[in-house]
Amino acid sequence: MYTCREDVTEAIVIAKVGKNMNWADVALKIGRSKEWVTAACLGQMVFSPDEATKIVEIFELDVSAGPWLCAVPYKGTFDGGAPSDPLLYRWYEMLSVYGPAIKALIHEEFGDGIMSAIDFRMNIGREADPAGDRVNVTISGKFLPYKAY
Amino acid sequence: MYTCREDVTEAIVIAKVGKNMNWADVALKIGRSKEWVTAACLGQMVFSPDEATKIVEIFELDVSAGPWLCAVPYKGTFDGGAPSDPLLYRWYEMLSVYGPAIKALIHEEFGDGIMSAIDFRMNIGREADPAGDRVNVTISGKFLPYKAY
Amino acid sequence: MYTCREDVTEAIVIAKVGKNMNWADVALKIGRSKEWVTAACLGQMVFSPDEATKIVEIFELDVSAGPWLCAVPYKGTFDGGAPSDPLLYRWYEMLSVYGPAIKALIHEEFGDGIMSAIDFRMNIGREADPAGDRVNVTISGKFLPYKAY
Amino acid sequence: MYTCREDVTEAIVIAKVGKNMNWADVALKIGRSKEWVTAACLGQMVFSPDEATKIVEIFELDVSAGPWLCAVPYKGTFDGGAPSDPLLYRWYEMLSVYGPAIKALIHEEFGDGIMSAIDFRMNIGREADPAGDRVNVTISGKFLPYKAY
Amino acid sequence: MYTCREDVTEAIVIAKVGKNMNWADVALKIGRSKEWVTAACLGQMVFSPDEATKIVEIFELDVSAGPWLCAVPYKGTFDGGAPSDPLLYRWYEMLSVYGPAIKALIHEEFGDGIMSAIDFRMNIGREADPAGDRVNVTISGKFLPYKAY
Amino acid sequence: MYTCREDVTEAIVIAKVGKNMNWADVALKIGRSKEWVTAACLGQMVFSPDEATKIVEIFELDVSAGPWLCAVPYKGTFDGGAPSDPLLYRWYEMLSVYGPAIKALIHEEFGDGIMSAIDFRMNIGREADPAGDRVNVTISGKFLPYKAY
Amino acid sequence: MYTCREDVTEAIVIAKVGKNMNWADVALKIGRSKEWVTAACLGQMVFSPDEATKIVEIFELDVSAGPWLCAVPYKGTFDGGAPSDPLLYRWYEMLSVYGPAIKALIHEEFGDGIMSAIDFRMNIGREADPAGDRVNVTISGKFLPYKAY
Amino acid sequence: MYTCREDVTEAIVIAKVGKNMNWADVALKIGRSKEWVTAACLGQMVFSPDEATKIVEIFELDVSAGPWLCAVPYKGTFDGGAPSDPLLYRWYEMLSVYGPAIKALIHEEFGDGIMSAIDFRMNIGREADPAGDRVNVTISGKFLPYKAY
Amino acid sequence: MYTCREDVTEAIVIAKVGKNMNWADVALKIGRSKEWVTAACLGQMVFSPDEATKIVEIFELDVSAGPWLCAVPYKGTFDGGAPSDPLLYRWYEMLSVYGPAIKALIHEEFGDGIMSAIDFRMNIGREADPAGDRVNVTISGKFLPYKAY
Amino acid sequence: MYTCREDVTEAIVIAKVGKNMNWADVALKIGRSKEWVTAACLGQMVFSPDEATKIVEIFELDVSAGPWLCAVPYKGTFDGGAPSDPLLYRWYEMLSVYGPAIKALIHEEFGDGIMSAIDFRMNIGREADPAGDRVNVTISGKFLPYKAY
Known part of the structure; x- marks a missing residue:
């Protein structure tokens, strides 16, 4: 039986690594x-009950995982160092x-390594939207693999 | 006479605000x-000598600003709280x-407010590149304006 | 048998999520x-013995929870960063x-999301009271839901 | 001539105290x-040009204050200790x-002292709004004056 | 069997709450x-062997608690933020x-609440003593109870 | 002309040391x-206008000190490390x-040295008071002088 | 069964010390x-599946170690204090x-002690490389052994 | 007239940038x-008097720089985050x-950019030395230039 | 079976307190x-194999303690706050x-209490030594006992 | 005119370096x-008036230095990281x-370098004293010079 969302997250990661x-x-x-x-x-978003059921099946979790996947978690993974300015903070919060999802997905696609912040480009633009205009940002960084030696 | 890059940055900001x-x-x-x-x-990048000359003219700076604009500055604006993982760190460093440029450009385009981290979408993809594949990321967040009341 | 108030709090949260x-x-x-x-x-307030008995029943806790619910706990959930000014500190302490109750109640009423600090209004007033006048504050922030995509 | 928004804020506070x-x-x-x-x-919000002109007159500031009052400032007054959860963070950011405005206004109305976080009540509710429902919070704390002895 | 002083302290607190x-x-x-x-x-002071025996009886502890109660513990309960000045530090160390004893004794006498630092008086005086004069301090703060609502 | 309360505090300390x-x-x-x-x-309390006038005379301050002495200052002198529990926090805030006044008064009475936290006694009691009972604390610590060698 | 990379690292270290x-x-x-x-x-690099199989054999680990040794770990062992400048940061990240490998290898070769940062020399040079020139650094520090007494 | 070593360091840097x-x-x-x-x-090492004289000439410093260049400075440029282990600490101290010299020399040779900690190799060896064996380390990291776009 | 040096240290302390x-x-x-x-x-130094065998006997440890006592541990017991200057740092590292040994030995000799930093003398001298001169320091501080009351 | 003890300390250091x-x-x-x-x-101890007069003469200070040298300063030079245990804290406070005096005196006697914490011995003993026994500590560490290369 899981006793918190962190337990469920850990079980998902164990299942994913074990089953590749x-x-x-x-x-x-x-x-x-x-x-x-x-x-x-x-562990950063809330699943709908249907989605939670699928997650339990996919990762073969104990059924007690369901309600935790549907409950709002305590979010965020960074300690300290947040900038006080509200605009900068929203990026830091993002x-x-x-962060853990970004790391997982880049490694899934590219393997071990990093996305360069030196060989790097950024573009900030406006996207008109009837529900309120949006800030659109595109970021491009070269992937640099760790190599064994 | 400017005695460090920070002095030049301050002078640029004063000129920009004063001249709108x-x-x-x-x-x-x-x-x-x-x-x-x-x-x-x-204050985060190095200008070429020609670019530096233009910057001095545009902001009507003292000519001593030139060499500082061409010297490599101590970069970064965040204190503490950096994640130790190299992949996550590159994003934090970005x-x-x-950060100050992102803040300046969003305010220039949208006025005072923030880019939402809640009404938010992100997409991570691969861009093939002969010089080494790149990680491409697009981010979209609704702009939320501060309103006076 | 519970060995501290934190154990009782954890048991309450497990029961609440499990029983919805x-x-x-x-x-x-x-x-x-x-x-x-x-x-x-x-875990932030002291129940009377009668209230504690009800809490044990409602959440089907072990009976050893009772005395912990009536004992004064070590309170507060924030680490570091407290402002030194006494007036500001009282707000920070609040x-x-x-904090955990505010988070729980807004999520209970609105689902996953946040109360905006941008689309936001605040009013501070005085309420006469024979036992000593009170500061009354009303705060209004738009609810912004997280949406899956 | 003011060289940053902080200079303007300081000048406003000096004028306010000096002229009572x-x-x-x-x-x-x-x-x-x-x-x-x-x-x-x-120093936390952006004035419109007309408002900025009035502020310059009211506090008898140097005219160079105007553009700074209309430029988006670096906001926030707290260092460190921010909670990572987005909902809790919005309250912390508020x-x-x-914070400085809350402190100034309570002292203006009540004199030196604090708003109690012990003799304290809070109510959280929903306000329907066609532009999106709002979280409404009312807070009531007894004012406790510092007394000389 | 207890394996450190902290274990003994925890057992004392459990016994005290359980037996009221x-x-x-x-x-x-x-x-x-x-x-x-x-x-x-x-957990902050050293008992004599006779006192330790009594403590074991009073709280019905395992007999292995005895030697830990007589061994000098690692003292202090605060993390960080100590003032560097030696005089101020001694007060901080006090x-x-x-601190935990002060909290426990005020709650025992008054219930849940705080001793006000606003409705507060302090007096510092000298007490002649042949073994070296002493600093005597009296502090008086109004007790403010938390009330349920 | 003083431009903040800290300036006035500094001027008071300079006058006091200079005039012994x-x-x-x-x-x-x-x-x-x-x-x-x-x-x-x-710099931690607010003077009445009459008291402020006397302070200006006693320390021969510039007359601009008056309004700052009557304005509510940003209080507190400690950075970080505050305990989160409200009862313990009130002592820390005290x-x-x-703190600076305690240090100044003990040095004024006893010279350079400290009040021992080892050769130390504390007593916590209740003082009945129609306006609400008070917590009375007496503290006694041996004075230990620094000696030159 | 190991449930994270840290478990596998711990098992490797136990095996290494136990088997010398x-x-x-x-x-x-x-x-x-x-x-x-x-x-x-x-725990800082990713093994290929073949290498992972050998590691499992060498240290006689449970077979569940394999997938963890091939998964990208959360890297880095330092908390806080990272310099913000990107060039300096890369050295800090190194x-x-x-760090743990450097410590292990110097102790393996020299025994308990340190590499002096006082009796120390450093040389920084350029190595031409068709794939992009490299920074080559040689560092020489006297080994200083701890001696029992 | 310089009043501390930091003043002399600043003057050297100003001279170096100004005279290229x-x-x-x-x-x-x-x-x-x-x-x-x-x-x-x-600012991290002590010059001999002869060397100090040359430095004063090379950078055209005020003659008062001499004694500061020969006095032992307060060294080190990092705040916080030091590892407690003595072997690791020596590397951190290095x-x-x-650090500032490493940064200056790599930029002098390569321009703006970083030495990669990803495309990176390290070798640790022993150098026999009659005065005590030395730890020799060679480090090789690809230089990655910042490019304007 | 012990799984790290910390386990062995804990077992030694338990044996020492239990057997007085x-x-x-x-x-x-x-x-x-x-x-x-x-x-x-x-846990701060490395024993020779013979010494380790004796330690296992003296404290009646499990035989698996031996290799851990001979392996180089991660040393140091302080978190944060290290001075950056190399000379001052060596004292801090000492x-x-x-630190834990100093505390243990003073308590063993004198009982609970402290060595005064106020009633205190220090002398720093040079000891000629063919293997390199040594800094000799003698420190004398009055022992101040905690007394029960 | 000096306005605080720090000013006087700075003037002493400038005089000392300038006059060698x-x-x-x-x-x-x-x-x-x-x-x-x-x-x-x-800046860490209080001079008697006669001593202060001599100090003013020796370093040719402005006469306003006198009262500051006789006033009790805010002492201590370390930020953060203090151990909470009172015995360990006294050593940290020492x-x-x-610290600055230790650094100055070792450099005066030995030149630039450090006192080793590796080639190091410590002895802790008791000195009987009718005014209360004292803890005597002798420390011996090899001096290691920085050498230019």
Whole structure:
């Protein structure tokens, strides 16, 4: 029986490593983007009851995982160092909430390594939207693999 | 006479606010992206000597600003709280180096407010590149304006 | 057998998630406000013996929970960063003591999301009171839901 | 000549103390709430050009204050200790951005002292709003004056 | 079998809450002040062998508690933030060592609440003593109870 | 002209050291306790206008000091490390607000040295008071002088 | 069954100490440098499936260690204090990622002690490389042994 | 007149940027390695009186710089985060003392950019030395240039 | 079976308290100074295989303790706050590595209490030594006992 | 005119470096130990009026330095990281108060370098004293010089 969301997250990660599963495949089965599903599996988002049932099946979890997957978790993964400015903070929070998913998905696609912050480009633009305009940002960084020697 | 890069950055910001200038216009005159030019004006990148000369003219700086604009600065704007994992750190560094430019450019385009981390979407993909494949990320967050009351 | 108040709090949260209970209903059964009861269930307030008995029944706790629910706990949930000014500190403490209850009650009413600090209004006033005038504050922030994508 | 928003804020505070002015009166002249105007005077919000002109007159500031009052400032007044959970963070940010204004307005109305976090009540409710429902919170704390002895 | 002083302290607190005991009564049985005995029971002071035997009986501890109660513990309960000045530090240390006892004894006498630092008076004086004069301090703060609502 | 309360505090300390004045004498002239007056002179309390006038005369300050002495200051002198429990925090705040005054008064009476936290006794009691019972604490610590060698 | 990479690392270290094994020998069996293999065994690098199989054999681990040794770990061993400058940060990260391996290998070769940072020389040079020039650094520090007394 | 070593360091850096000088040339004139001379110019080492005289000439400093260049400075440039283990600490100190020189010399040779900690190799060996064996380390990391876009 | 050096240290401390042993006696049996032996027993130094065998016998440890006592441990007991200057750091490290031994030995000799830093003298001298001169320091501080009351 | 003790300390250090003076000579003129006098000159101890007069003469200070040298300063030079245990803290405080003097005196006697914490011995003993027994500690560490290369 799981006693908190962290227990469920740990069980998901153990199942994924043990069975050599793929976040992108999990996302396909849930029917949502790989970014959101990975963040949710890593404990940062709330699943609907139907989605939670699928997650329990996919990772062969104890059925007690269901309610935890549907309960709002304590989110964020960073300690200290948050910038006080509200605009900068939202970016920092994005990293704190999505960081483990970003790491997991880049490693899934590229293997061990990093996305360069030196060989790097960024573009910030406006996307008109009737529900309120959006800030659109595209980021491009070269992937640099760790190599054994 | 300026005695460090921080002095030059401060002088640029004072000139920009006093003359009500625009980062996008400055970038046009330099002939580079607004993202890179703003980060460079805010003290995070190195200008070429020609670019430095233009910056001195645009912001009507003392001529002693030139060499500082061409010298490699101590970069980054965040204190503490960096994640130890190299992949996550590169994203954190991107925020530490580009943060003031991101803030400046979103405010220039949208006014006072924030880019939402709640009404938010992210997509991570691979861009093939002969010089080494790149991680491409697109981020979309609703702009939420501060309103006076 | 519980060996500290934190054990009892954890058991209450496990019961609540497992049985899909509602803080507002618990408060009704105790006969106090949902704000105080939620804070108390989350380990920040002292129950009377009668209230403690009800809490044990409602959440089907081991009977050893009773004395812990009536003992004064070590309160507060925030680490570091407290402002030194006494007036500001009282607000910070309010957040440290009531924070988990605020989070729980907003999620109970609205689901996963946040209360905006941007689309936000605050009003501070005086309420005359023979036992000493009170500061009354009303705060209004738009609820912004997380949406899956 | 002011060289940053902090200079302007300092000049406003010096003028206010020296002339024994009142935040509520300033707000009246600006035509907005005392909460927003005080936060803005203390460097956390952006004035419109007309409002900035009035602020310069009211506090008899150097005219160079105008553009700084209309530029988006680096906001927030708290260092470290921010909770990582997004819902809790919004409350913490509210305190970080509005804290100096809250302190100033309670002292203006009640004199030196604090708003009690012990003799304290809180109520959280939902306000229906066609533009999106809002979280409404009312807080009531006894004012406790410092007394000389 | 206890494996450190912290284990013994935890067992004492569990016994006290479970049996609804009273620090003042424990002190009477030990024959010392309630302040010292409470601090010692909470792990900050060293008992003599005879006192340790009594503590084992009073709280019905395992006999292995005896040697731990007579061994000098690692003292202090505060993390970080100590003032560097030696005079101020001694006061901070007093709070770090006696803090849990102060909290326990005020709650025992008054119930849940705080001793006000606002409705507060302090007096510092000299007490002549042949073994070296002493600093005598008296502090008086109004007790403010938490009330349920 | 002073531009903040800290400037006034600094000027008071310079005057006191330069003229070899005595906090107890200042308190006598103000007609209040030496503890409160020293804390107020060191920037932690608010003087009445009449008291402020006297302080300006006693320390021969610029007349612009008056309004700052009557304005509510940002209080507290400790950074970080505050305990989260409200009861313990009030004691910590007492030390943060009164610390410099405690240090000044013990040095004034005893010279350089410290009040021992080892050769130390504490007593906590209840004082009945129609306006609400008070917690009375007496603390006694041996004075230990620094000696040159 | 191991439930995370840290479990596998711990098991490797226990096996190594218990069997008095040698990192250099392990590296030989894996067919890579002792620096990379030690860092990988200590949880900072990713093994190929074949290498992982050998590691399981060498240290007689449970077979469930295999997938963890091939999964990308959360890397780095330092908390806080990272310099914000990107160039300096890369050196700090090198120490954070390779630190435990550096310590293990110097102790393996020299016994308990340190590499002096006082009796120390450093040389920084350029190595031409068609895939991009490299920074080559040689560091020489006297080994200073701890001696029992 | 300089009033501390930091003043002299600042003057050296201003002179170097203003005159577009080169650390390697300075080292040649002093007759020592570029690594040691750069670290010394940046305030981390002690010059002999003759060397100090040359430094004053090279950078055209005020003559009062001499004694400061010969006095032992407070060394190190990192705040917090030091590992407690003595072997690891020596490496951290090497970075804290030599960090600014490492940064300066890599930028002098390669321009703006970083030395990769990903495309990276390290080798640790023993150098026999009659005065006590030495730890020799060679590090190789690809240089990655920042590019404007 | 012990799984790390910390386990062995804990077992030594439990044995010592349970059997009321004496560090000085242990040192005698090992044939080294009490300062070094206590530091080593508390996990900061490396025993030779013969010494380790004796330690296992003296404290009646499981035989698996042997290899851990001979392996180089991660040393130091202080978190954060290290001074960056190399000379000051060595003193800080001495305290971090030897601190628990210093505490244990003073308590063994004097009972509960402290060594005064106020009634205190220090002398720093040079001891000629053919292997390199040594800094000799003598420190004398009055012992102040805690007394029960 | 000096406005705080820190100003006087800075002036002493400037005078000493500029005139190439010697702490041991200053101590001789004052008639006290070099350890105490250096600590006092560096702002950590209180001079008697006669000693203060001599200090003003020796370092040719402005006469306003006198009262500051006789006033009790805010002592200590370390930020954060203090151990909470009172015995360990006294040693840490000794380092915080005497650290700059220790550094100055070792450099004066030995030049630039450090006192080794590796090639190091410590002895702790009891000195009988009618005014209360003392803890005597002797420490011996090899001096390791920085060498230019």
